[in-house]
Amino acid sequence: MKKRILLFIIGILMTLNLGNNISYAENNGKVIFISINRTSLDEMLSIDRIKEELDSRGYIGLMNIRGSKGTSDIRSYASIGWGSRAYLNYRNIQFETLNESNKDEYIRRSGKKPKYINNLNINNTKSDAAIGEYGALPGALGMEIRNNNLKLAVLGNADTDSEQRREICLIAMDENGQIEKGNISSIDVEDGLMPFGIRTDYEKLINETKKYYDESDLLFIELGDTYRLDLYRNKLNSNTYNSMKEKIYANINNYLNEVFKIVNPNDRIYIVSPYPRLEDFRTGYRLSPVIIFDKDEKGILTSSTTRRKGVVGNIDIAPDILNYFGQESNAMLGRNIDRISMDNNIDFLTYEYEKIVSTYNIRIPTLYTYAVFQMITWIISVIFIFLRKKISKKLFNIPINILKFTMIIPFALLVEPILNLNSEISIIAVALLMSLIGYFIVHKLVKDDLNKIILLSTLTFIGILVDAATGQNMIKNSLLGYDPIIGARYYGIGNEYMGVLIGSIILALSSLFEKKKISRLLLSIVLLVCVIILGYPKMGANVGGTITAVFAFLFLIMKIYEIEVDIKKIVLIMCAVVLVVTAMALIDINFIGSKSHLAGAIEDIIIGGPIIILQIIRRKLEMNLRLIGISMWSRVLILGVIIVGVLFNKPSGILKSLCEVYPSIAKGWQAIIVGSVVGFVVNDSGVVAAATSISYVIVPVLVLIMKDIVKSKSQD
Template identity: 55%
Template sequence: MKGRFTAVFLTILFVLQSIFASSYAQNESGKVILIMLSRTGMEDMLEIKSIKEELESRGYVSLMNIKGSKGTSDIRSYASIGWGTRAYLKPEDIDFVTSDDENRVIFKRRTGIEPKHINNININMLKSSNESGEYGAYLGILQKELSKNGKTISVIGNSDIPEKNHSYASLLAMDENGSIESGKIDGINVQDDYMPFGMRTDYEALKEYTRDYYSKSDVLAIELGDTSRLDLYRENLNQKTYGEMQNKIYGNISDYISYVMSDLADAKDRIYIVSPYPTLLEYKNYKRLSPAFIFEGQGKGVLYSNTTRREGVIGNVDIAADVLDYFGIKSDFMVGRSIQKIERSDNTEFLGSEFEKMSTTYQLRMPVLYSYAVFEMLLWISIFICILIKGMIPKKVFSVLSEVLQLTVVMPFVLLVEPIFGATSKSPVLAIIISLTVILYIALKKLIKGNIERFMVISMMTGIGILADAATGQELIKRSIFGYDAMIGARYYGVGNEYMGILIGASLLSVAGLLQKEKIKKAAAIIMLAITIVILGFPKMGANVGGTITASFCFLFFVLRMYNVKIDFKKLVAISAFVCVVVAGMAFIDIFLIGSKSHLAGAIQSIISGGPVVIIQIMSRKLAMNASLIGGSIWSKVFIMALFIVGVLFYRPFGILKRVCNEKEFLKKGWISIIVGSFVGFAVNDSGVVSAATSISFVIISVLLLIMEKIAHENAQQGS
């Protein structure tokens, strides 16, 4: 009996052990394989047979921002991929070599550290360059975090050209001292007289090394250098020879990737295929995002991260964070976020359409905004001169100028709603903008009598439109020429500085105008401004920290002036304290309640991890950005000109603006508050001159409209 009981008991234990072991095996992570195919665009990637065929049934696709610190380059994107933060370095900062008697001595002499299997003998130069970067990237953080958690990383391959080492993938696997424990970066290329630079990757040898290091490593970074060499050599080729080389290279790569996916990788493994940088031709043609694919399991769709909050778009800084997340590792030294997968059967078609629209927005952004800003300034100057010599100007001229001035106010609203029409190329987009501007203004002119009344309605429409879009996912702002774009990568979500300035100017002027017309009570005005602050600052909506500071400061300033409270030093301190409370509240909501990890939460996390030096880096970045924009941005000229014109109009023609201010008490308080807000916005935002210019435009336009109206009224009285 006792024997039977023991047998049953052991059988149960065996079954339970088998179940738990099976469960553990199912949940256990596999390996990560990172395949780097630099200088390959999205269309090129889809021409590689094995990738194309794999994507027909599975795989997640995305476009990847390639930005590093202080601009873009191959090497900065590689480093940003490996370090999870936008990195700054130069090609001469790296010279990765396999350890031998000679370079072992060089490395130790330069660093005082024992070399490992592969070492960057220029690591001190790299550290020096990195210190001058804007974002405080932590060298070798991927290797450090993996090693700390018992995981290993190896590197294979290079993009070398004759007499130059281009072992860029080594940046992903190195530690903070530029050393790598395991890998193979030389002896992989063979001579081939009919390939770029007379050399190519030996794919049979690469397969052997891949199989060997795959068995030894948890993470394997592989650099397939032929695509990079082809792009660097392209200027020496004609169309025929380029096509022949490309076909041969893509065939070799297809065979290698098929081997990795079919013969080597386990079902639990995660395979990344990433192009750290696009081809030079695509870059010149404004397609400045690179493809990044993930193959894991049988799912099919697009990639998404909290860095961008855009389906099908990730940042290069997200790759390392996602590799760590695969192993359940979190790093406080990376700004990148883990990557999510969204199921979508039409993933490549969807991405192609999105890329076309983003490229069009990128191409039109500067010409359209520059033309708009220049036209505004020329119009303001024309009106200003006419006001100075008002006695010589016919009434009809002022009427025409007033019409054109109001037409410019419609433009921000039109640029906000233009993406609704779904145009993806330049000519249709421009046609929609022009047509919609004219049609909307004509409709408003027929419905609303009075220039200033019409201006107020346009301002309210624009403000409400921005708030509504911010509260519902920013699908319009993300695609607007007046918004931002993924290629620049300064901002991916929320309300950007252009529309932030417009929102603040439109909100204050709308509230002031409604109070002036006695359409609302003061309590309603406070509620309206409070709603604007909440939407602008809420991490899942506007997510604009600088905008929240600006709006909180100038809105409270306006409320105090609305109640005729004198603004002295103590009041300014109280306003500043209010701003701190609002920003702290938004940070608390972001970090502890919703965990959206917006810019504010990321900045706080970086400060906690990196210490006070991060605050200095953030402030230095903002100052450097504003300093560069003051000298080179058209918006700085808009801002200065608006201040100049308003300042002069207080004195010439004698007293005309003062008389307008005396008659429009609430509007005057709104103007002053907007001007205060423009200076605050300039100080606290990366490109603060942009928000300062777009907000103060609401002051100058309404001032000019009222002065022209005043002149027309006085002329009518004199005529009678």
């Protein structure tokens, strides 16, 4: 009797499992990934079949191509397949179709039984990947596909007449560099009128696509010709280039017509350019197009990696493919790609792309100019202070007003994106105009210089906090923010504005407390709100900034409450830092699930162990050391430190006297300096945060010293 009951239960479970498989098959089809490498967004949208499909369905987006330690075709392909930013050099891959001559070679090198396609250099591939900063696992997608009993095949290459270009295999291979089936070596034909005398054999590719579509769950296809054309471009004139390009895209269009004939309604098709054209890359168009055809829906792409409409990371493709099959991988840093319904998706994306590129192209020149302008103003002001006896009091108003003007620039750069401009000239012109108009209004409404500084600082920190709490729509597009092309950060409060925020809020609150406009309690509450917004994963999402803020804010609070800051207090501050950061991580992991940088780091440490902590520390140190040598912000920081050091000693007692007149503001300056030191140590680009925060010490110090000089001259 018991045996019959057991068999009955097993039968029910098998039926339910079979039912689940049937349901899965009904609701999901197959995935086809088509690589049209070195293709721009405009070129992809000009392909007739793609354009025809996009009229009624399809999601489009722009993909960040960043790998580990820079960008290249091979690193983007690897990042797509491994779900993490990958480091890899071309010489360290060699994908071959199995034959008698390479069979023993692969076994000898790997100790594994070969499959139909094998990476003979798999050991070098793994060694390269280990040098990367993000712990990418080679073959992560292929491994998950194999482990879940799904079938995968690869077709095509981008070989030239002198070298193999089979990066498409990096997406599909497993951790042993193996691919079960496909055709990567006999898919091209000689054609003397095409780049390198080679082109893809589209007739054969169509037949192979039909064959492997029936046999596989996933099919990865490299069309190859667009890549060869871009490599060969410098050998062509405009006529020959355009002629070849027209033929290539006509062939691609015909191929896509056949693909769309054979697919089923439940299939998902990815059409991706893993890397942009070199000409586009040089002119700032460094995001690559991604199109996903998924049933009959239409819109744009985004992901929790970027939290930005129309933009995804190359590391998001593999998790999205796995999600289609109901799977996931803990080895991947990328996130599933989200779809946002939008009828005018093409117009939206093209406008956004122009805005992104314009911001990218003028960002460094603008910030360089701003930094140099700051430094020149600081140096002139110090010279005025040392030559105060030889300079008339009227001339002092020039550097004083310029110094105060520099304080409104971060606020102007923050609010300029409200106008949603997308041309370089308009962005610069409006930012400058806003700065001038804003300063003129403040100058006319407020007479006292310290009150002007307080107002400008207050506007700045409130603007940053409000924007961070409401989706960072201004910071995301600000010249002082960050951009999706660089891809160091996509959301939250970046290090530039983190430094500005910490400097401006400490200066504003300590000055208001000096003037007895706020109480100790209110000061502490505002700082607490700032920490929450700065660290909360859905808002500021800045781990290093949170650590910096807790250190600097607790230091200020202790000073305001007349508590001596000794070793024990520093230990308590460090404990508070750990508590706050841990709380933010737990909130994200257990309640929000937004997968912020902090949550991702905690999960990586749990999975990878203590070595992940060492990788994070190494990455931060490497970034800061690199920036010290090349960043203009490092010069700003060094100059700021020198000025503070000089004014402590000469003119004799001048800074000490100022601190005695404004004791609470002086405590704020000390807290900013503490924040600059901590920010420098705990952030990837800490030199930037330290430089932008220390200006909130230098500017008020110089202004107040010169105002005191002017006052004393008036009394003479």
